[in-house]
Amino acid sequence: MKNKSNIDYSLMLPGIIVTLLFSVSLVVNPEKGSAMVNSVFAFITTNFKWSFLLFGLFSVLFLVWLGSSRWGRIKLGAPEDKPEFSDYTWAAMVFCAGIGIAIVYWAFIEPVYYMGGPPLGVEAGSIMAAEWAGVLGQFHWGITPWAIYALPTIPIAYAIHVKRASTLRLSTACKGVIGGRAEGTLGKLINTLVIFAMIGGVGTSLGLAVPLVTALIANMLGIPESFQLQLITLTIFTSLISITVYAGLQKGIAKLADLNTYIAYFLLIFVFIAGPSIYILNLWVNSLGLMFNDFIRLSLWTDPIANAGFPEGWTVFYWAWWIAYAPMMGLFVARISRGRTIRQVVFGELIFGSFGCWVFFAIWGGYAIDVQTSGALDVAKIVSEVGTPGTIIAILSTLPAGKWLIIPIFTILCIVFLATTLNSAAFTLSAQVTKEISGHEEPNKWNRTLWAIFLGVFAVGLLATGGLTAVQLASIVVALPLMPILITMLFSLLKWLKEDYGAQLTPKTVVLETSEIISIDKTSTEAKYS
Secondary structure: OOOHHHEOHHHHHHHHHHHHHHHHHHHHOHHHHHHHHHHHHHHHHHHOHHHHHHHHHHHHHHHHHHHHOHHHHOEOOOOOOOOOOOHHHHHHHHHHHHHOHHHHHHOOOHHHHHHHOOOOOOOOOOHHHHHHHHHHHHHHOOHHHHHHHHHHHHHHHHHHHOOOOOOOOHHHHOHHHHHHHHHOHHHHHHHHHHHHHHHHHHHHHHHHHHHHHHHHHHHHHOOOOOHHHHHHHHHHHHHHHHHHHHHHHHHHHHHHHHHHHHHHHHHHHHHHHHOOHHHHHHHHHHHHHHHHHOHHHHHHOOOOOOOOOHHHHHHHHHHHHHHHHHHHHHHHHHHOOOOOEHHHHHHHHHHHHHHHHHHHHHHHHHHHHHHHHOOOOOHHHHHHHHHHHHHHHHHHHOOOOHHHHHHHHHHHHHHHHHHHHHHHHHHHHHHHOEOOOOOOOOOOHHHHHHHHHHHHHHHHHHHHHOOHHHHHHHHHHOHHHHHHHHHHHHHHHHHHHHHHHOOOOOOOOOOOOOOOOEEEEEOOEEEEEO
């Protein structure tokens, strides 16, 4: 544990000040500020969509190559280091931190939007539109997002667990390329950008969660929705976050992530059994087949002739969202991955993360598609009339015991899911502004708790002034400058791997039959052969 004097205020204060100044400017002149942010976002998604799409596909190809290569055998830590968390807890923490409330929010409702506006020239509302509705959730929440998340994880993990860096920051993972400038102005600029993106990303999660949970609570209690109820909801969130982040990784965040998965299991199994089980399985298998068959096409489809807006509104938007979240995920997953190999971390994120999202969209999304296509519930009409939170409540109400059992449990899941994500954000932000922290230490408790409280208060201010949507988009805008930073981290990683292991991890290995242990100390890396 580090004490208060270990806080880097030269990084902490600029990050907070930049975020607050931007937010205050939106509050003072909300119409002009929101219009400007929307224009910048539209300009970026329209003119740079090719770069986002290429970056997403590159992330998948690079991670699969890295995990399968000889470098994949390298342990992220000393030879004697063991994983700090069990495989199950590690996977649960990774999934809950990376997806959070968003998967709960969109899994039921997103396929319906796809049916009304499918890609690739498919007719809206047609049978093929329904089939593609099952595909696109699997694609937008599957392999590519988790590859984007894993991209910064490996360089950061290598820097803190192998190179034994004394800071947990993105600039540290760039050190192999930018050298001493990682500690100077360039490094501070990178880290300030990351702090802004992380705070904005948390704002995105809160922007989804607070209206949804408020609507759920109002429905259960039979009371009208109000700003006061939103404040109560946020207070519950902030209290739960503060308590668990104060408890730390082992006693707080890890246990909350485990609890989260058990609640999710119950709801997924319940919907699968109570719903059209065979239909869900058939749709899922069909969706996976179409997705893998057209993976490259979907990954690179820019719609250059018609320019109907689907890539910008969905794929590019999501890739930018994942990139904006990637620093937080990279820092958090790197911290909890000591003792695992590069291969284990890469394929752990790709497989566990993708499969978890596929299950949500297969079961919940499949159920929503069924009630829409069968005529049991006109989901598309309800969305246009009452919005997304009300539509989710309507879908849940069609389930057996929906009102008195499923909606209350679903509400708890939303709260716990968001708390887990914000825990990870508060933990990572506090680590970012700590001057010195090793790969097995945690930032001090007051620092972690302060960030949790700040995130809650910040969200209250944005909700009260209506500036939340603009901050969400602004955080995604920073995805454009983040892409070259992430690429720089990869070059830094490859440079370190060649320096530290280039002569040791040859394609052919000679085995010496001897009981004597040979220790080789090369740069800062320890390698042992027997």
